[in-house]
Amino acid sequence: MKILAVYSMKGGVGKTASAVNLAYWAARSGRRTLLIDLDPQGASSFYFRIKPSRKSWGKRFFKAYEELLQHIKASDYEHLDVIPAHLSFRHFDVLLNSLEKRRSRLKKILRGMKGEYDLVILDCPPSIGKLSESVFNAADRLLVPVIPTTLSERTFHQLLDFFEAEDYSRKKLLPFFSMVQQQKSMHRNTQSNLTNGKVRFLETSIPFSADVENMGEHRAPLDQFARSKPANQAYRQLWQEVESRL
């Protein structure tokens, strides 16, 4: 079982859009996939029409694994299950923080899923504070959407620095370009700047596309309503590339 986190410190860069479409393609490729919506806003649950769970989460974190199992919901697609967002994920942070060995805690909990799933995808909220370290620890790969702008470049470098300072393996990082508008020259420049850096960006980038925006209306992965569109093909290709790097 592999754990893939879709992560960025910046908001609105396409994390959720990526998590949803990659989870869909992973399941289509036959991997038993679990998407965990860590964002209390519940955007990826929304795309799969799964209502946020009303069941209350237990307070006792040592039972977290059993708790987690009870919140699993099958999506409408074969091999794809979802743990929908829950308001109390806000407290995830606090909870993890209060535990010893909090860094490895999330990893341990998720490892419990290895009999049932081949892939766990974490859709992270933009600011997760202390939780982020648990995520860095748990994830085999961190998929980082980067919009090719100077600001995004800075954010990504901050992440690299943090990884260096805290001794996380840089090999975990899989950055890719998201919401790319080739006609903008700044996009092109940043893209080449970053590619020259220490970490190699994935070959595939996701174009800026109205179809992605329309996911909110269709409440389904792109392949269900925009099968032949470039954005759908891009996500499919992105999955194949990620799969080869898992």
Next chain:
Amino acid sequence: MTPEETTGWLLNTAPDRNRLKKLLGKDVRLTREDDWADTRLLLDDVDWQLWQKGLTLIYQQASAECDSSIKGKAREGCCRLQGKGIKGLLEQAALPGPPVFWWDLPEGPLQKKLAGVLGLYSLRPVLQVEQQHQLLACRDDEGKILLRIELVEQQLSSLRCEEMPRHHRVLLHFHPLRGYESEALLLQQRLLPLKADVTSQEVAGLPTAELEATEQERTEQARTEQERTKPGIKSPGKKSLNESCDWLAICGLQPANELLPNPLPLQPDEAAGAAILRMASLYWQQARRYESGMLADTDTEFLHQYRVNLRRIRSLLSLMKQTLPDEQGRLLRGLLADLARPTGRLRDLDVLLLEKVRYLQMLPEAFQAGFQSLLRSVEQQRRKAHQALVAHLMGQEYSRFCQALEAALQPVPASENQLVAFHEPFHETFHEPFHEPLQQQVLARMQRCHRRVLRKGRRITDATPDEEVHQLRIECKKLRYLLDFFASLLPDALVQQQLRSLKRLQGILGNFNDFAVQQAFLLQQLQPDAPEGQQAAVHGLVALLHQQQRQARSQVMQALSDYAAQPFNLPRPFNQPPFKQTEA
């Protein structure tokens, strides 16, 4: 998840969309997800060995449509085995057609399992199920699927009879989704009126819970409903019993009736003669089941099992010789020999060909070509031998033998002398042992037989001539037959223990004999003018077999003393015969 695995209901008729919508309620949206058709075959061998082991093997015919876990992954043909001792199911996809032998399947867990059960038996389709599926989704107000339901219209037909009557039925399967168990239960309950055997009570108690109720409320409601409507509803996700049991029943197939009960049910105090004749008749009926497969040359087991059953009758009659009047016994034994004789040649050739792979493995490279050429001539002879057997089975003489045998197996009326007088040709005089209690005779016979095994065994040393070892083997075989035939008259523990300890001894004695027979038969295949390569190969094999025979011989002493150490305590016979007219 294949349809065989999910819970399902039998419906009276196929409901239309409107009826379904109405039953499901306003808070549920019904959407059509898929339609497809498929055809499945239930496979088993002539002796229902899979059925006997509680297993079902289903072949799903190739269909481009069938490519998901709900539809079955059968873009190409697909076999699934499930049942006793198998967790989930064993599946083998991408098959060009229904397998006939286990070795038609690619290597894997399914092949391995089937090899163990089927041996040399061939599979054949027992019945066919044509299915028309409709997959529907029940969705909530946001369009999320809560439960998938699958309507299946089935046409079943037995492939065992010529006219193939079709049986029609409609099933409703539920495909629950993880995390939506209580919703599934609720929707199942709303659909309850569709169920064929639903009671009015069940309908009256229909649930009122709403989908929007809190999860806790719903779960609770569902639980109480479930309790009330038991056994009408099963919680989703739980596997129902294997559907294919129903398939057999619907098609009027009853494996149990085709097979002999094991052990044969016998009464300790029934008249021995009548019992023996009844047993012989049953074995004869079994033997005849294999005729069609012998004619069609489906697999080697048909002939083998035919001969096994003839041999059973012969052994039964000669072991219990004194029970029947001499004349009747003699006539029966003669007829059985006449029936068995024309089958011997083909069986011998089958055995040689079945040993082919082992022989080829035994022979060094240089002899293989020679042996292959011998095999070709053996195969040719086998074809001829099969033709001869077909001619025999189709001939008039064969049906006359059969009639004569069946007539000779008729039991004679009981002890009244005047009736006996009518019953020509065997009963001019009253044959007393015929009317004695069965168990008494059997126990006496077994006691004698066991003593003989021990006595002959004691006389055997490493220097004893082979002929005496063969005699011992035959005595063991007799004891083994007695245990098999009359197990129901003996304590279970004794039968189990004896079968176990005889098995090893018989194994060694059997090998010792088989290696001798094989040497003789191989030499016999060698024409005087056979090419040198063949001569060399056969002589090489004979030398190796001789070595193996000597090795088996060297194990006889140990096996004998192990066997002799086993207790043999027969029960007290039922020794009050119901009648005894004269003191002989």
